[in-house]
Amino acid sequence: MSKVKVPVARPVIGAAGKTGIWRVSRPVVDYSRCTLCGICWLYCPDSVVEISEDKKRVVIDYDYCKGCGICSVECPFNAIKMVREEVR
Ligand code: SF4
Ligand code: SF4
Structure with a gap:
């Protein structure tokens, strides 16, 4: 089965586009509850939001998480x- 490429909103170039700087609140995962x-x-x-390489955790990229x-x-x-x- 071929992989479906998921479109991402993250800018490719430069730190200036890091939308995480807008954030007022950050999402924090409680791994004891996460399934x-x-x-x-x-x-x-x-x-x-990504799944870690070992497939054991969700990982949030705080450089680009806007805290919605x-x-x-x-x-x-x-x-x-x-x-x-x-x-x-
Ligand atoms: S994967 Fe995301 S939505 Fe599902 S339990 Fe974990 S934190 Fe919640
Ligand atoms: S951008 Fe919004 S939905 Fe995505 S990880 Fe951050 S708070 Fe959650």
């Missing part, structure tokens, strides 16, 4: 909490 169902991966509008919270709302196992970013 690797992939719903967060499916719903993330920026395609910044959709993953947290859609996770059927309540495994993602939105945590307020600290003001620097």
